Amino acid sequence: MSDAVPTLELSRCEACHHRYVPTDGPCPKCGAARAQPYPVPDAGRVVAVTELAYPAPGWPAPHRLALLEVADGVRLLGVIDGPAPPVGAPVRVRLDGATYRVRADEASPSERGEGESPRARRRGPSFEPPR
Ligand SMILES: [Zn+2]
Known part of the structure; x- marks a missing residue:
């Protein structure tokens, strides 16, 4: 299926209907063993970036x-291929x-019709600490 739209699997x-990766292993929220894999678009947005000056050998x-x-x-x-994108940047x-x-x-954002979405302007993470 060479013409398939690229997807990720979550x-x-x-x-508990929690959604997560990886697609094997128990639910990280409730520990249940059964989960359904499902495809999503391969698009994401950068939340944070870091660079290791002295990574592991190899x-x-x-x-x-x-x-x-x-x-x-x-x-x-994820590991970045190429230059580091800024926080908020769309990535594949x-x-x-x-x-x-x-x-x-x-x-570009205009090519996708996204423009200045509230999501693109958001600065802080929307992280919810575990309860
Ligand atoms: Zn669960």
């Missing part, structure tokens, strides 16, 4: 990591083995 817990230096928010408010950590993400790889989304 998990929806069957017990990793490229500098090694850039981004915390992303993808569909349904799910957050994941794909799963490469067990690693999420992140690259800048080439389409």
Whole structure:
């Protein structure tokens, strides 16, 4: 299916409906073992970026990591391919083995019809601490 729209796979817990990655293992919120995988678009937005000047042996230096928010408010950590995007930037993400790889989304906001959305202007994280 070479013409398939690129997607990510998330998990929806069957017990508490929490949505998360990875798609295997128990629900991180309630511990239930059963979850349904479901596809979402491969688009995300940068929440935070960091750069490791001295990464583990065998990793490229500098090694850039981004915390992303993808569909349904799910957050994941990915390795950045290329220059580090700014916080709030739209990105594409794909799963490469067990690693999420992140690259800048080439389409400008106007091309996607997004413009100045409240989401793009948001500065602080919407992180909810666990209860
Ligand atoms: Zn759950």
